[in-house]
Amino acid sequence: MQGTRKVTDDIVWVGCNDRRLALFENLFPIPRGVSYNSYLIMDEKVALMDTVDASVTGQFMENLEYVLAGRGIDYLVVQHMEPDHCANIEELMKRYPDMQVVANTKTVQMIHQFFDVESDGRVTLVKEGDTLSTGEHTLRFVMAPMVHWPEVMVTYDEKDKILFSADAFGTFGALDGNIFNDEIDFEKDWLSEARRYYSNIVGKYGVQVQSLLKKAAALDVAMICPLHGPVWRSSLGFFIDKYDKWSRYEPEEDSVVLIYGSIYGHTEAAVNSLACRLADAGVKGIKVYDASSTHVSDLIAEIFRCSHVVLACATYNGGIYPPIENLLSDMKALSVQKRTVALMDNGTWAPAAGRMIVKRLEEMKDITVLEQLSIKSVLREDRAEDLETFARKIVEAM
Structure with a gap:
Protein backbone atom coordinates (compact mmCIF):
# COMPACT_ATOMS: atom_id res chain seq x y z
CA MET A 1 0.00 0.00 0.00
CA GLN A 2 1.45 3.37 -1.06
CA GLY A 3 1.96 6.35 1.22
CA THR A 4 2.34 9.52 -0.83
CA ARG A 5 1.21 13.15 -0.72
CA LYS A 6 0.94 15.88 -3.30
CA VAL A 7 3.29 18.82 -2.77
CA THR A 8 1.77 20.70 -5.74
CA ASP A 9 -0.60 19.62 -8.51
CA ASP A 10 2.17 17.78 -10.34
CA ILE A 11 4.87 17.25 -7.69
CA VAL A 12 4.41 14.32 -5.31
CA TRP A 13 6.23 13.39 -2.10
CA VAL A 14 7.17 9.72 -2.51
CA GLY A 15 9.44 9.54 0.52
CA CYS A 16 9.48 7.00 3.34
CA ASN A 17 9.79 6.91 7.11
CA ASP A 18 11.91 4.69 9.32
CA ARG A 19 10.76 4.42 12.93
CA ARG A 20 12.80 1.29 13.64
CA LEU A 21 16.25 2.80 13.20
CA ALA A 22 17.81 3.57 16.58
CA LEU A 23 20.90 5.50 15.49
CA PHE A 24 21.21 7.86 12.53
CA GLU A 25 24.61 7.33 10.87
CA ASN A 26 24.96 4.62 13.53
CA LEU A 27 25.76 7.46 15.91
CA PHE A 28 22.88 9.82 16.74
CA PRO A 29 19.84 8.58 18.72
CA ILE A 30 16.60 9.18 16.83
CA PRO A 31 13.77 8.18 19.19
CA ARG A 32 11.21 9.65 16.76
CA GLY A 33 12.74 7.99 13.72
CA VAL A 34 13.66 9.77 10.49
CA SER A 35 12.11 10.54 7.12
CA TYR A 36 13.83 10.02 3.78
CA ASN A 37 12.22 12.49 1.40
CA SER A 38 12.03 12.00 -2.34
CA TYR A 39 9.91 13.91 -4.84
CA LEU A 40 8.46 13.04 -8.28
CA ILE A 41 7.86 15.82 -10.80
CA MET A 42 5.10 14.53 -13.08
CA ASP A 43 5.59 16.75 -16.12
CA GLU A 44 5.93 15.99 -19.85
CA LYS A 45 9.14 14.35 -18.70
CA VAL A 46 9.18 12.69 -15.28
CA ALA A 47 11.95 13.73 -12.88
CA LEU A 48 12.71 12.02 -9.58
CA MET A 49 14.51 14.12 -6.98
CA ASP A 50 16.84 11.73 -5.10
CA THR A 51 16.06 8.27 -3.72
CA VAL A 52 15.91 6.87 -0.17
CA ASP A 53 17.76 4.61 2.25
CA ALA A 54 18.07 0.88 1.51
CA SER A 55 16.03 0.06 4.64
CA VAL A 56 12.85 1.43 3.03
CA THR A 57 13.42 0.44 -0.62
CA GLY A 58 10.31 -1.76 -0.74
CA GLN A 59 7.98 1.03 0.36
CA PHE A 60 9.73 3.49 -1.94
CA MET A 61 9.22 1.32 -5.01
CA GLU A 62 5.52 0.90 -4.15
CA ASN A 63 5.18 4.67 -3.87
CA LEU A 64 6.88 5.22 -7.23
CA GLU A 65 4.80 2.61 -9.05
CA TYR A 66 1.56 4.04 -7.66
CA VAL A 67 2.32 7.61 -8.74
CA LEU A 68 3.89 6.68 -12.07
CA ALA A 69 0.90 4.48 -12.98
CA GLY A 70 2.82 2.81 -15.77
CA ARG A 71 4.94 5.78 -16.85
CA GLY A 72 8.74 5.62 -16.78
CA ILE A 73 11.25 7.96 -15.13
CA ASP A 74 13.10 10.22 -17.56
CA TYR A 75 15.48 11.90 -15.10
CA LEU A 76 16.89 10.98 -11.71
CA VAL A 77 18.39 14.11 -10.16
CA VAL A 78 21.07 13.13 -7.64
CA GLN A 79 21.71 16.03 -5.29
CA HIS A 80 23.55 14.14 -2.57
CA MET A 81 25.41 10.82 -2.61
CA GLU A 82 25.11 9.88 1.05
CA PRO A 83 23.70 6.32 1.20
CA ASP A 84 20.50 7.33 2.98
CA HIS A 85 19.57 9.18 -0.24
CA CYS A 86 21.36 7.32 -3.02
CA ALA A 87 20.84 3.66 -2.12
CA ASN A 88 18.42 2.96 -4.98
CA ILE A 89 20.33 4.45 -7.91
CA GLU A 90 21.51 1.11 -9.27
CA GLU A 91 18.08 -0.51 -8.94
CA LEU A 92 16.37 2.41 -10.69
CA MET A 93 18.91 2.34 -13.52
CA LYS A 94 18.00 -1.32 -14.07
CA ARG A 95 14.23 -0.78 -13.84
CA TYR A 96 14.21 2.27 -16.11
CA PRO A 97 16.83 1.70 -18.81
CA ASP A 98 15.99 4.99 -20.57
CA MET A 99 16.39 7.05 -17.40
CA GLN A 100 19.12 9.70 -17.37
CA VAL A 101 21.03 10.32 -14.14
CA VAL A 102 21.40 14.09 -13.69
CA ALA A 103 24.50 14.81 -11.64
CA ASN A 104 27.68 16.84 -11.36
CA THR A 105 31.18 15.50 -11.94
CA LYS A 106 31.91 14.76 -8.26
CA THR A 107 28.59 12.93 -7.92
CA VAL A 108 29.33 10.69 -10.91
CA GLN A 109 32.68 9.78 -9.37
CA MET A 110 30.92 8.76 -6.14
CA ILE A 111 28.27 6.77 -8.02
CA HIS A 112 31.07 4.58 -9.37
CA GLN A 113 32.56 4.28 -5.88
CA PHE A 114 29.28 3.00 -4.45
CA PHE A 115 27.87 1.03 -7.39
CA ASP A 116 29.13 -1.19 -10.17
CA VAL A 117 27.10 0.45 -12.94
CA GLU A 118 27.73 1.35 -16.54
CA SER A 119 27.13 5.08 -16.88
CA ASP A 120 28.11 5.68 -20.53
CA GLY A 121 25.15 7.34 -22.19
CA ARG A 122 23.19 7.31 -18.92
CA VAL A 123 24.45 10.54 -17.32
CA THR A 124 23.51 14.17 -17.94
CA LEU A 125 26.31 16.24 -16.41
CA VAL A 126 25.38 19.60 -14.88
CA LYS A 127 27.28 22.44 -13.29
CA GLU A 128 26.49 25.74 -11.53
CA GLY A 129 23.62 27.56 -13.21
CA ASP A 130 22.75 24.84 -15.74
CA THR A 131 19.06 24.19 -16.38
CA LEU A 132 16.95 21.20 -17.37
CA SER A 133 13.43 21.43 -18.79
CA THR A 134 10.88 18.72 -18.05
CA GLY A 135 8.14 20.56 -19.95
CA GLU A 136 6.44 23.16 -17.78
CA HIS A 137 9.15 22.96 -15.14
CA THR A 138 12.66 24.33 -15.53
CA LEU A 139 15.15 23.01 -12.97
CA ARG A 140 18.15 25.22 -12.21
CA PHE A 141 21.12 23.60 -10.48
CA VAL A 142 23.05 25.35 -7.73
CA MET A 143 26.26 23.85 -6.36
CA ALA A 144 26.46 23.63 -2.56
CA PRO A 145 29.80 21.92 -1.84
CA MET A 146 30.40 20.84 1.77
CA VAL A 147 26.77 21.27 2.82
CA HIS A 148 27.77 18.78 3.99
CA TRP A 149 29.54 16.60 1.39
CA PRO A 150 31.69 17.95 -1.47
CA GLU A 151 29.35 16.84 -4.30
CA VAL A 152 26.16 18.39 -2.89
CA MET A 153 23.97 20.51 -5.12
CA VAL A 154 20.48 21.91 -4.68
CA THR A 155 17.83 22.43 -7.34
CA TYR A 156 15.49 25.37 -7.95
CA ASP A 157 12.23 24.77 -9.78
CA GLU A 158 11.52 28.02 -11.61
CA LYS A 159 7.84 27.19 -12.21
CA ASP A 160 6.72 26.58 -8.63
CA LYS A 161 9.58 28.49 -6.96
CA ILE A 162 10.60 25.40 -5.01
CA LEU A 163 14.08 24.87 -3.61
CA PHE A 164 14.92 21.18 -3.40
CA SER A 165 17.52 21.71 -0.69
CA ALA A 166 19.27 18.32 -0.25
CA ASP A 167 20.32 17.92 3.41
CA ALA A 168 19.99 21.65 4.13
CA PHE A 169 16.92 22.52 6.22
CA GLY A 170 16.66 18.89 7.31
CA THR A 171 15.32 17.60 10.60
CA PHE A 172 15.43 14.37 12.59
CA GLY A 173 12.03 12.73 13.08
CA ALA A 174 9.64 10.62 11.01
CA LEU A 175 6.75 12.39 9.29
CA ASP A 176 3.33 11.36 10.60
CA GLY A 177 1.27 12.05 7.49
CA ASN A 178 1.52 15.80 8.07
CA ILE A 179 4.46 16.54 5.80
CA PHE A 180 4.09 20.34 5.72
CA ASN A 181 5.38 22.77 8.33
CA ASP A 182 1.99 24.49 8.64
CA GLU A 183 0.34 21.18 9.57
CA ILE A 184 2.47 20.79 12.70
CA ASP A 185 3.66 22.89 15.65
CA PHE A 186 7.24 23.08 14.43
CA GLU A 187 8.62 25.34 17.13
CA LYS A 188 7.16 23.22 19.93
CA ASP A 189 7.62 19.71 18.54
CA TRP A 190 10.37 19.88 15.92
CA LEU A 191 12.75 22.80 16.52
CA SER A 192 14.95 21.00 19.05
CA GLU A 193 15.44 18.10 16.62
CA ALA A 194 16.12 20.51 13.76
CA ARG A 195 18.76 22.20 15.88
CA ARG A 196 20.30 18.87 16.86
CA TYR A 197 20.32 17.79 13.21
CA TYR A 198 21.96 21.00 12.03
CA SER A 199 24.54 21.35 14.79
CA ASN A 200 25.75 17.75 14.59
CA ILE A 201 25.39 16.95 10.88
CA VAL A 202 26.06 20.29 9.18
CA GLY A 203 27.42 22.40 12.05
CA LYS A 204 31.07 22.18 11.06
CA TYR A 205 30.33 23.81 7.71
CA GLY A 206 28.96 27.22 8.70
CA VAL A 207 30.94 29.09 6.04
CA GLN A 208 29.60 26.83 3.31
CA VAL A 209 26.02 27.15 4.62
CA GLN A 210 26.38 30.93 4.54
CA SER A 211 27.46 30.68 0.91
CA LEU A 212 24.38 28.61 0.07
CA LEU A 213 22.09 31.02 1.94
CA LYS A 214 23.47 33.90 -0.15
CA LYS A 215 22.78 31.96 -3.35
CA ALA A 216 19.26 31.09 -2.15
CA ALA A 217 18.58 34.73 -1.26
CA ALA A 218 18.96 35.59 -4.94
CA LEU A 219 16.13 33.17 -5.79
CA ASP A 220 12.41 33.74 -5.29
CA VAL A 221 11.79 30.74 -3.02
CA ALA A 222 8.19 29.95 -2.07
CA MET A 223 8.74 26.41 -0.79
CA ILE A 224 11.65 24.37 0.57
CA CYS A 225 11.71 20.60 0.02
CA PRO A 226 14.51 19.04 2.12
CA LEU A 227 15.65 15.42 2.17
CA HIS A 228 14.70 14.97 5.85
CA GLY A 229 11.79 16.38 7.81
CA PRO A 230 8.90 18.70 6.96
CA VAL A 231 8.36 20.53 3.68
CA TRP A 232 8.29 24.31 4.19
CA ARG A 233 5.50 26.14 2.36
CA SER A 234 4.89 29.00 4.83
CA SER A 235 6.90 31.07 7.32
CA LEU A 236 10.12 30.25 5.48
CA GLY A 237 11.81 33.23 7.12
CA PHE A 238 11.56 31.57 10.54
CA PHE A 239 13.67 28.55 9.55
CA ILE A 240 16.00 30.50 7.26
CA ASP A 241 16.74 32.84 10.18
CA LYS A 242 17.62 29.84 12.35
CA TYR A 243 20.00 28.54 9.68
CA ASP A 244 21.55 31.99 9.36
CA LYS A 245 22.17 32.20 13.12
CA TRP A 246 23.43 28.63 13.42
CA SER A 247 25.78 28.96 10.44
CA ARG A 248 27.21 32.20 11.84
CA TYR A 249 27.57 30.43 15.22
CA GLU A 250 25.43 33.12 16.84
CA PRO A 251 23.47 31.89 19.88
CA GLU A 252 19.69 31.77 19.66
Missing part, protein backbone atom coordinates in the same frame (compact mmCIF):
# COMPACT_ATOMS: atom_id res chain seq x y z
CA GLU A 253 19.21 32.83 23.25
CA ASP A 254 21.00 34.75 25.98
CA SER A 255 20.95 31.88 28.40
CA VAL A 256 23.16 29.37 30.15
CA VAL A 257 23.58 25.63 29.66
CA LEU A 258 25.35 23.84 32.51
CA ILE A 259 26.97 20.53 31.62
CA TYR A 260 28.64 18.45 34.29
CA GLY A 261 30.67 15.30 34.69
CA SER A 262 30.25 14.06 38.24
CA ILE A 263 31.44 10.77 39.72
CA TYR A 264 29.71 10.61 43.11
CA GLY A 265 27.37 13.59 42.88
CA HIS A 266 29.41 16.36 44.53
CA THR A 267 30.13 18.23 41.30
CA GLU A 268 26.47 17.79 40.35
CA ALA A 269 25.40 19.34 43.67
CA ALA A 270 27.62 22.36 43.03
CA VAL A 271 26.06 22.79 39.57
CA ASN A 272 22.55 22.62 40.99
CA SER A 273 23.45 25.35 43.48
CA LEU A 274 24.89 27.48 40.69
CA ALA A 275 21.76 27.03 38.55
CA CYS A 276 19.64 28.35 41.42
CA ARG A 277 21.91 31.38 41.84
CA LEU A 278 21.67 32.13 38.11
CA ALA A 279 17.88 31.80 38.23
CA ASP A 280 17.73 34.12 41.26
CA ALA A 281 19.64 36.65 39.15
CA GLY A 282 16.94 36.51 36.49
CA VAL A 283 18.50 34.19 33.92
CA LYS A 284 15.84 32.30 31.96
CA GLY A 285 16.03 29.23 29.74
CA ILE A 286 18.67 27.55 31.93
CA LYS A 287 19.32 23.88 31.22
CA VAL A 288 21.40 21.44 33.28
CA TYR A 289 22.74 18.20 31.79
CA ASP A 290 24.67 15.21 33.08
CA ALA A 291 27.26 14.47 30.39
CA SER A 292 27.31 10.82 31.45
CA SER A 293 23.62 10.23 30.71
CA THR A 294 22.92 12.76 27.93
CA HIS A 295 23.98 11.99 24.38
CA VAL A 296 26.68 14.34 23.20
CA SER A 297 24.55 15.39 20.20
CA ASP A 298 22.00 16.90 22.59
CA LEU A 299 24.77 18.74 24.44
CA ILE A 300 26.12 20.19 21.19
CA ALA A 301 22.63 21.33 20.21
CA GLU A 302 22.18 23.11 23.53
CA ILE A 303 25.55 24.83 23.16
CA PHE A 304 24.35 26.10 19.77
CA ARG A 305 21.21 27.41 21.49
CA CYS A 306 22.81 29.21 24.43
CA SER A 307 25.17 32.17 24.63
CA HIS A 308 26.93 30.97 27.79
CA VAL A 309 28.19 27.55 28.84
CA VAL A 310 29.28 26.21 32.21
CA LEU A 311 31.44 23.09 32.11
CA ALA A 312 31.74 21.40 35.48
CA CYS A 313 34.12 18.49 35.62
CA ALA A 314 35.66 16.12 38.11
CA THR A 315 39.31 15.21 37.70
CA TYR A 316 39.59 11.57 36.65
CA ASN A 317 42.83 9.58 36.38
CA GLY A 318 44.68 12.88 36.60
CA GLY A 319 42.75 14.24 33.61
CA ILE A 320 39.35 15.28 32.26
CA TYR A 321 36.35 13.11 33.13
CA PRO A 322 35.78 11.10 29.89
CA PRO A 323 32.23 12.30 29.00
CA ILE A 324 33.38 15.93 29.23
CA GLU A 325 36.52 15.11 27.24
CA ASN A 326 34.27 13.58 24.56
CA LEU A 327 32.15 16.73 24.51
CA LEU A 328 35.22 18.93 24.08
CA SER A 329 36.36 16.80 21.13
CA ASP A 330 32.95 17.21 19.47
CA MET A 331 32.91 20.95 20.16
CA LYS A 332 36.21 21.32 18.34
CA ALA A 333 35.23 18.98 15.49
CA LEU A 334 31.95 20.85 14.93
CA SER A 335 33.61 24.29 14.99
CA VAL A 336 31.74 25.56 18.07
CA GLN A 337 32.67 29.21 18.48
CA LYS A 338 31.48 32.61 19.74
CA ARG A 339 30.62 31.24 23.18
CA THR A 340 31.53 32.33 26.69
CA VAL A 341 32.53 29.41 28.91
CA ALA A 342 32.85 29.34 32.69
CA LEU A 343 34.50 26.39 34.42
CA MET A 344 34.03 24.47 37.65
CA ASP A 345 36.53 21.74 38.38
CA ASN A 346 36.70 19.26 41.24
CA GLY A 347 39.41 17.04 42.65
CA THR A 348 39.95 15.51 46.05
CA TRP A 349 43.73 15.65 46.10
CA ALA A 350 44.94 17.11 42.79
CA PRO A 351 42.35 19.08 40.78
CA ALA A 352 43.64 19.11 37.21
CA ALA A 353 40.59 19.05 34.93
CA GLY A 354 40.13 22.82 34.90
CA ARG A 355 43.49 23.76 33.41
CA MET A 356 43.27 20.89 30.95
CA ILE A 357 39.83 22.04 29.79
CA VAL A 358 41.15 25.59 29.35
CA LYS A 359 43.90 24.22 27.12
CA ARG A 360 41.31 22.38 25.01
CA LEU A 361 39.12 25.48 24.75
CA GLU A 362 42.10 27.54 23.59
CA GLU A 363 42.30 25.25 20.55
CA MET A 364 38.85 26.44 19.48
CA LYS A 365 37.94 29.64 17.69
CA ASP A 366 36.52 32.68 19.47
CA ILE A 367 35.83 31.01 22.82
CA THR A 368 35.98 33.32 25.84
CA VAL A 369 36.97 31.55 29.06
CA LEU A 370 35.28 33.64 31.70
CA GLU A 371 36.00 32.31 35.16
CA GLN A 372 37.03 29.19 37.03
CA LEU A 373 35.78 27.90 40.38
CA SER A 374 37.82 25.05 41.83
CA ILE A 375 36.35 22.63 44.35
CA LYS A 376 38.11 20.17 46.57
CA SER A 377 35.71 17.26 47.05
CA VAL A 378 32.64 19.21 48.18
CA LEU A 379 31.43 22.79 47.73
CA ARG A 380 30.85 23.70 51.40
CA GLU A 381 28.69 26.42 52.91
CA ASP A 382 31.75 28.50 53.80
CA ARG A 383 32.27 28.98 50.06
CA ALA A 384 28.81 30.40 49.45
CA GLU A 385 30.30 33.82 48.71
CA ASP A 386 32.67 32.28 46.11
CA LEU A 387 29.67 30.67 44.40
CA GLU A 388 27.74 33.96 44.46
CA THR A 389 30.71 35.77 42.91
CA PHE A 390 31.05 33.06 40.24
CA ALA A 391 27.36 33.32 39.36
CA ARG A 392 27.47 37.11 39.33
CA LYS A 393 30.38 37.19 36.88
CA ILE A 394 28.47 34.89 34.50
CA VAL A 395 25.41 37.14 34.70
CA GLU A 396 27.48 40.29 34.18
CA ALA A 397 29.03 38.72 31.08
CA MET A 398 25.53 38.28 29.65
